[in-house]
Amino acid sequence: MMASLRKLRYVAAKDLLIIAKDRGSWMTLLVTPLVVIVVTSFALAPVYRGGSLHATLLVTNNDRGSIGRSLVDTLKTNANMSVQPASEAESQTLKRGGSTYALSLVIPADFSSRVMAGQSSALTVYEDPNSTTSGPFLKGMLNGTVNRFSAVEVATRVAVAEAQKANPAASTAAVAGNASAAATAQMADQPIKTDVRTASGLKTLNTFDIQTPGFAVMFLLFGVMIGAEGLLEERDKGTLGRLLVAPISKTSIMGGKLAAQFAVSISQITLLFAIGHFAFGMDLGNSLLGLALMVTMTAFTATTFGLLLAAIARTRRQASAIGILTILLMSALGGSWWPLDIVPDFMQKLGHITINAWALDGIRGLILHGEGFSDILPQAGVLFIYGSVCFIIGIKMFRFRNA
Amino acid sequence: MPESIVTADHLVKRYGELAAVDGVSFSIAEGQIFGFLGPNGAGKTTTISILSTYLEPTSGEAAIDGISVIREPARVRGIIGLVPQEIALYPTLSALQNLKFYGRMYGLSGERLERRCRDVLELVELWERRDDRVERFSGGMKRRINLGAGLLHHPRFLLLDEPTVGVDPQSREHIFDTIFKIRDAGTTILYTSHYMEEVELLCDRIAIMDRGRVIADGTLKELLKMLGEGGVIELEVSPPGCPAHLEDELARQEAVTSVRHEGNRLFISSADSARSLAPVMQKLAGAGCQVASLELYSPTLEKLFIHLTGKELRE
Numbered sequence: 148m149m150a151s152l153r154k155l156r157y158v159a160a161k162d163l164l165i166i167a168k169d170r171g172s173w174m175t176l177l178v179t180p181l182v183v184i185v186v187t188s189f190a191l192a193p194v195y196r197g198g199s200l201h202a203t204l205l206v207t208n209n210d211r212g213s214i215g216r217s218l219v220d221t222l223k224t225n226a227n228m229s230v231q232p233a234s235e236a237e238s239q240t241l242k243r244g245g246s247t248y249a250l251s252l253v254i255p256a257d258f259s260s261r262v263m264a265g266q267s268s269a270l271t272v273y274e275d276p277n278s279t280t281s282g283p284f285l286k287g288m289l290n291g292t293v294n295r296f297s298a299v300e301v302a303t304r305v306a307v308a309e310a311q312k313a314n315p316a317a318s319t320a321a322v323a324g325n326a327s328a329a330a331t332a333q334m335a336d337q338p339i340k341t342d343v344r345t346a347s348g349l350k351t352l353n354t355f356d357i358q359t360p361g362f363a364v365m366f367l368l369f370g371v372m373i374g375a376e377g378l379l380e381e382r383d384k385g386t387l388g389r390l391l392v393a394p395i396s397k398t399s400i401m402g403g404k405l406a407a408q409f410a411v412s413i414s415q416i417t418l419l420f421a422i423g424h425f426a427f428g429m430d431l432g433n434s435l436l437g438l439a440l441m442v443t444m445t446a447f448t449a450t451t452f453g454l455l456l457a458a459i460a461r462t463r464r465q466a467s468a469i470g471i472l473t474i475l476l477m478s479a480l481g482g483s484w485w486p487l488d489i490v491p492d493f494m495q496k497l498g499h500i501t502i503n504a505w506a507l508d509g510i511r512g513l514i515l516h517g518e519g520f521s522d523i524l525p526q527a528g529v530l531f532i533y534g535s536v537c538f539i540i541g542i543k544m545f546r547f548r549n550a
Numbered sequence: 551m552p553e554s555i556v557t558a559d560h561l562v563k564r565y566g567e568l569a570a571v572d573g574v575s576f577s578i579a580e581g582q583i584f585g586f587l588g589p590n591g592a593g594k595t596t597t598i599s600i601l602s603t604y605l606e607p608t609s610g611e612a613a614i615d616g617i618s619v620i621r622e623p624a625r626v627r628g629i630i631g632l633v634p635q636e637i638a639l640y641p642t643l644s645a646l647q648n649l650k651f652y653g654r655m656y657g658l659s660g661e662r663l664e665r666r667c668r669d670v671l672e673l674v675e676l677w678e679r680r681d682d683r684v685e686r687f688s689g690g691m692k693r694r695i696n697l698g699a700g701l702l703h704h705p706r707f708l709l710l711d712e713p714t715v716g717v718d719p720q721s722r723e724h725i726f727d728t729i730f731k732i733r734d735a736g737t738t739i740l741y742t743s744h745y746m747e748e749v750e751l752l753c754d755r756i757a758i759m760d761r762g763r764v765i766a767d768g769t770l771k772e773l774l775k776m777l778g779e780g781g782v783i784e785l786e787v788s789p790p791g792c793p794a795h796l797e798d799e800l801a802r803q804e805a806v807t808s809v810r811h812e813g814n815r816l817f818i819s820s821a822d823s824a825r826s827l828a829p830v831m832q833k834l835a836g837a838g839c840q841v842a843s844l845e846l847y848s849p850t851l852e853k854l855f856i857h858l859t860g861k862e863l864r865e
Contacts, residue, residue, distance in 0.1 A: 157654045168642045385636030392602045393655040394627045
């Protein structure tokens with residue numbers, strides 16, 4: 148028994164030494180995922196949190212009054228938006244599509260006078276039909292600002308009505324003018340503000356919180372695919388055969404190889420999380436123990452998935468072809484590329500046939516939703532069962548000898 | 551007569567309808583180098599795979615030092631060493647790292663492992679290159695490390711499966727020297743090759759294999775005797791039917807030991823082919839047979855193989 152364990156350890160140590168010497172493995176295990184995580188995190192930051200998206204709004208101000216000017220000034224204070232003056236003809240070209248700009252605003256000539264009189268007014272917005280992200284984004288910001296000026300109009304109307312009730316002889320124009328000026332000044336201070344709060348307290352969403360776990364799990368699976376190819380290479384090149392005629396059991400051989408792959412997987416995901424945390428401020432949630440459990444279970448399941456892949460494939464090429472297809476499919480379905488929250492319900496359900504979905508449910512639950520150790524036990528349990536099934540099928544199907 | 555350390559008795563290995571090994575029996579005396587000679591696909595590697603416990607035979611029995619390879623494979627593995635046809639090494643590890651790993655698989659550790667690795671590396675003359683990655687070695691050097699990895703645990707019985715495939719003549723000489731040293735140290739060796747010169751040079755006994763069967767077995771001298779000690783007279787004669795008609799008469803001529811024909815070719819083995827030639831030619835002329843070609847040659851394993859199978863060894 149001791150001798151078998153010792154030999155298992157020697158096999159594992161040998162495999163780890165081979166991986167440590169292989170620069171190609173390091174590229175796949177660490178460098179490539181890091182590059183992908185960093186690039187996608189920065190690129191998708193605006194999509195996930197809107198914080199740094201910037202767009203230009205064309206504005207045609209036909210109004211000579213103070214309200215129209217105030218609206219333009221307010222729009223200019225938005226850090227995510229540039230306001231560019233334009234003629235009405237220029238603004239109207241957007242509706243034909245193919246413009247550099249996504250949205251234009253036309254303020255009518257009677258805008259100030261109508262607002263000050265407590266009358267409703269209409270702003271015209273032209274949108275490029277081909278605009279994708281920045282169109283809806285600008286519309287959202289524009290609506291927010293316009294709503295504030297609607298409030299000025301409502302406040303003016305209420306003030307005029309109340310003044311007339313109190314003193315029917317009072318000058319409507321004077322009341323309306325004073326009320327709209329006061330309301331405009333009040334609105335500038337934006338009396339109601341919003342704070343975004345998440346599990347870790349007051350914070351802004353960090354895209355690395357989403358991207359790092361997603362791609363770490365995907366590249367973990369690519370890592371075990373390389374391991375599966377290595378196992379088949381050992382069989383093809385005769386080193387596995389040489390071990391089979393040495394006084395070492397198949398259990399020790401396979402145990403050693405799986406132990407090495409498991410250690411590599413744990414190290415890979417831990418290093419990616421550590422770099423994500425220390426270099427890019429990725430949140431690790433409130434339960435490091437829970438995170439450790441999820442990392443362990445994910446690495447275990449990925450390792451046994453690698454064994455299953457080696458058992459199904461007859462050659463290295465097959466392992467590579469089947470592996471790439473399966474891993475990309477699992478990553479797309481399982482939420483490695485985008486959070487499952489944004490996909491339709493049936494896709495979310497379908498996604499849970501993958502390792503990725505269960506792993507990311509647990510890991511993102513800890514990181515994004517502030518869940519604790521006990522909350523992720525179901526996901527960890529499913530991963531354990533998933534891994535055990537892969538192990539049993541893989542070990543039964545794997546052919547130690549070439550046909 | 552030394553005692554047999556290896557015995558194989560009617561070994562059969564079938565893959566569906568195909569019999570890769572078809573009733574192979576032989577024995578190897580302790581301290582001998584026993585050669586398996588045969589073309590690719592003759593069943594040499596399959597036989598070695600059965601003896602090394604890599605494959606289970608479909609039927610038959612084999613034992614190493616009295617231990618059944620079928621019933622007690624784990625015990626057999628401790629006393630044998632296999633040098634496979636492939637370079638079964640880890641290319642990115644150094645020569646020393648490879649040997650240490652395989653040594654540990656055979657239970658070596660500590661000082662004993664260090665010493666054996668050094669001994670083996672010195673034996674294959676690669677001690678100076680011990681820290682170099684195997685992938686940087688020449689084909690011959692890789693073969694020598696491949697051989698060394700099978701020697702670390704002092705096996706009683708060493709199986710060498712085509713250990714010189716693809717190596718240069720200098721490395722081949724190195725490997726031969728090493729094999730003699732291993733034999734001199736008391737290890738029994740089974741050597742397979744399809745190069746007859748190697749088998750002739752190295753082996754004390756030779757089994758010639760073809761299509762899964764041992765078709766001849768003995769010392770080199772015993773095998774060559776099958777062609778006649780003096781040599782062979784090979785003739786192409788006409789008209790058709792002539793050779794068959796004359797076989798018995800030719801066999802009675804001076805010094806002739808055997809006569810065989812294939813089509814219109816006659817193979818006459820003789821203890822003294824120079825003495826046999828004249829009466830043979832007279833007999834043929836008297837019978838109205840015309841000789842289209844004539845060849846006289848000394849017996850070789852190559853000729854014996856053709857004699858036994860009707861085809862070239864390297865076909």
